[in-house]
Amino acid sequence: MRKSLMRMTLRQLQVFNAVCDTRSYSRAAEEMSLSQPAVSLQIRQLEELIGQPLFDYVSKKLYLTDAAEALKRASLDIFGRLESLDMQLSDLQGSLQGQLKLAVESSAKYFVPHLFAAFRESHPEVSLQLVVINHAQAVRRLSANRDDLLIMSQVPQDGSLEFLPFLDNPIVAVAPAGHPLCAETSLTLQDLTPWPLLIRETGSGTRQACEDYFHQKRAHFAQTLELSSTEAQREAVIAGLGLALLPRHAVRRELEGGLLRELPVRELPLMHSWCLVHPRGKYLSPVAQTFFAFVRGERARISALAARFGGRPANR
Known part of the structure; x- marks a missing residue:
């Protein structure tokens, strides 16, 4: 190991992490209750110990170099180990x-x-x-x-x-109270397809699971509306904008209160x-x-x- 690395201090790493998180010397100084020159000095000393620059400025924006990315990972591990040590010491004391x-x-x-x-x-x-x-x-x-x-x-x-x-995480089809489908005693996914479907954003696990299942069951929804949260989906269903497939846990209170109805779809719930x-x-x-x-x-x-x-x- 390089002897210079042994001279790094925890305080320097704390300041370095603050700069990484805020992408600003001045905001890091405010967060650490230091002056901006003090933050600059700590970073400069770290760069001397490492032998490489830690930050680049491009168009007045601060970016981490490869050396900074490596130091960031190492510092998170170091502070994680210290936090673990604190936990272990507490455990030895009986709590x-x-x-x-x-x-x-x-x-x-x-x-x-x-x-x-x-x-x-x-x-x-x-x-x-x-x-x-x-x-x-x-x-x-x-x-x-x-x-x-x-x-x-x-x-x-x-x-x-x-x-x-x-x-288990059961995913069910829900409709607003009074929707025509609520009068049915048995439905299929195909029966839902004429109605607008409210879906989550790309990247949502629930959306991906539902789309895979629709493809498997050959159920195609011609009209969809994309919303960025489960809460937005839930409120949009209550407002009458369409149907949705949602985790039953997420709409428990609305189902119990009668604002929403769980549709009796034979292929559901989708279980994960x-x-x-x-x-x-x-x-x-x-x-x-x-x-x-x-x-x-x-x-x-x-x-x-x-x-x-x-x-x-x-x-x-």
């Missing part, structure tokens, strides 16, 4: 402490807070950093190793991931499993290890917890 960095696909965001609340009953000093993303973003975050764990429904089959299926995922070989912090073990060991409890979200509500 699990720290933060769980969890990214979830949007279809799971309605259930995950309840899952974490159940986990916190045994580990009250663990905090949560929750990021809600779509499927395409989840794949990118896995590649970048940005989170402790991810919850997603369609795990890429590339062999580089460890995953634990733990709960939510999976807890991390890169194979990734070092998991004590908090992440404990949460993973909780999900693996409490299947019955999790299923009971999800019953009020995933059960088929009575149509009103």
Whole structure:
């Protein structure tokens, strides 16, 4: 190892990460409560230790060099290890402490807070950093190793991931109360195709799963409206703009309250499993290890917890 690298300080790495995140010396200085010359000095010293420039300026914009990208990955690992050490020391004192960095696909965001609340009953000093993303973003975050764990429904089959299926994610067809199809007792996907279909944006796992299923069943919707969130889909259905295929968990309250009706489509629900995922070989912090073990060991409890979200509500 280069001896110069041993002279890097944690403070320098903190300043460097702030510049990477803000793409600005002045904003990094404000975030770190430092002067801008102090930030410039810390970066200049880092560049001398590494022997390469860390940032390029192009058209008044700051870009990371290849050396900065490598240093960024190493610094995240270093701070992750220190955070893990803090957790282990807390564990030795008899309590699990720290933060769980969890990214979830949007279809799971309605259930995950309840899952974490159940986990916190045994580990009250663990905090949560929750990021809600779509499927395409989840794949990118896995590649970048940005989170402790991810919850997603369609795990890429590339062999580089460890995953634990733990709960069904039923996707159902919904219509506004009073829609003509609500009077039917049995439908097929083909029966839905004359009506406008509200779909998620490109990159959504639910959209991809539904499109694959439509292709398999030869169901073609001539008119579609694209919306960027499950909430927008749900409200658009209530407003009468069309039908939608949505996770039952996401519309539980609207089904129970009578604003929406679940259509009796014979080919539905479309079943996928939510999976807890991390890169194979990734070092998991004590908090992440404990949460993973909780999900693996409490299947019955999790299923009971999800019953009020995933059960088929009575149509009103």
